[in-house]
Amino acid sequence: MKEEIIDVDERGNLLAAESTTNYGLIKPGQDDFYNVDDFNQNMDTIDKQLKVNESQIKNLSSPYVIPEGTDIPVKDRIKGKMYFKVTSRQSSGGTIDSVKVSPNMGIKIQE
Incomplete structure (x- = not known):
């Protein structure tokens, strides 16, 4: 002290x-x-x-959702805020068959 x-x-x-x-x-x-x-x-x-x-x-x-087709440049993002980018495509490795989606989620999977 x-x-x-x-x-x-x-x-x-x-x-x-x-x-x-x-x-x-x-x-x-x-x-x-x-x-x-x-x-x-x-x-x-x-x-x-x-x-x-x-x-x-x-x-x-209060996380911010970035809709598909838009983006917020990293330099414009607020430090410590959570950002979720929504996409209708699978971005991780694996096949499209490995993605399990509830029919109620309203997500469209494109092949």
């Missing part, structure tokens, strides 16, 4: 509080008085990080 100067006492001595390693949240000492500004600063830091996490999760949880 790192030490951070947060205040000066009435004699001009620097007062320090511990802060958390990852987000720098202020951790008051056992003898410190409750400081609303420290609490609010911690809440702002947490709120900001939660919003970043939410945005990243939304991007990951």
